[in-house]
Amino acid sequence: MTSDDARRAAVRQAVSVSVATGLYGVSFGALGVAAGLTIPQTVALSLLMFSGGSQFAFVGVVAGGGAAGAAIATAGLLGVRNALYGPLVTPILRVGARLRPVAAQLTIDESTAVGTAQRDRDAGRVGFWWTGVGVYVLWNAFSFAGALVGDALGDPRRYGLDAAAAAAFLGLVWPRVTGPGKGLAQLVALGAVLVALASTPFVPAGVPVLLAALVAIVAGLVTRPPATEPPPPLLAPDHLLAPDGPSGGAPEATP
């Protein structure tokens, strides 16, 4: 494969990932409004936060009546993995100080996955930027469209939007707890569910989710990765980067 071919392949991958990811911005927009946010607030989350997992978590805590502190903490904790993507993409990008904030804002699951999956640095850079910009544009456009739809629908329960929010979180966690070598992730998921449900009657809304994060920290500290089992992937890009793009594949990592 020539370097031109590699760059073209990176662009193709970036476009298909951007379209697939952008489309589910519709569900974020609708759920944001259903959670009680206004259309500008929902759109602001996509423009400024631009990290799907954190955005869904933020509106989930708000919808449950959680306090501002709990919403900020949950969104922030889910954003921690973005910090770990930096060291993966900086050697590929090598941007100057001026572009660094832009590259940082676009450092999300999808751009990291596409950028780091390419065979050379040049194609990796093309893949990162095309995916980052593509997802940013489409995610925001579709978030806005979803917010308009959600606003027009009215009572969110009548249309099952509360159930849709639960399904969205399930879709986000699914690739991380299925497949080979995910035993510990499944145990942590089960522990988190039990802690969240058991603590719900006793602590303010939003706090059960934060308590559940402690399960993961304890599990990570007391266990060692077995030599035969790969660590749970920070990214879950297996299907995302299938040669024919993500269409028909499992839902993937969040923007």
Place this chain on the structure above:
Amino acid sequence: MSPGLTWFAILAASAVVFALKLVGHLLPEHWLAQPRVARIAALVTVALLSALVAVQAATAGRSLVADARLPALVVAAVALALRAPFIVVVVLAAVTAAVLRALGMP
């Protein structure tokens, strides 16, 4: 939350998430490349998302409740197991809950 407090929370949470992204670009690589750090970060993501599934599907305020959201979640899980795209999973769950409620389930 009041509108003002909601805006504050949106801006503060967005600033936190952006700061985390930027830190990854600025810190020396070996600080964040520790296997244990990556491992815990991956597990925290799993725990938070799993807890959000449970809270979103089976609680209302401080009560545990079983309503149309639970069968909708089962439908979503089946769709995911069949490798349906994210947007299809979400729509199927919404339709399931909406139909069950129209039939009288809480």
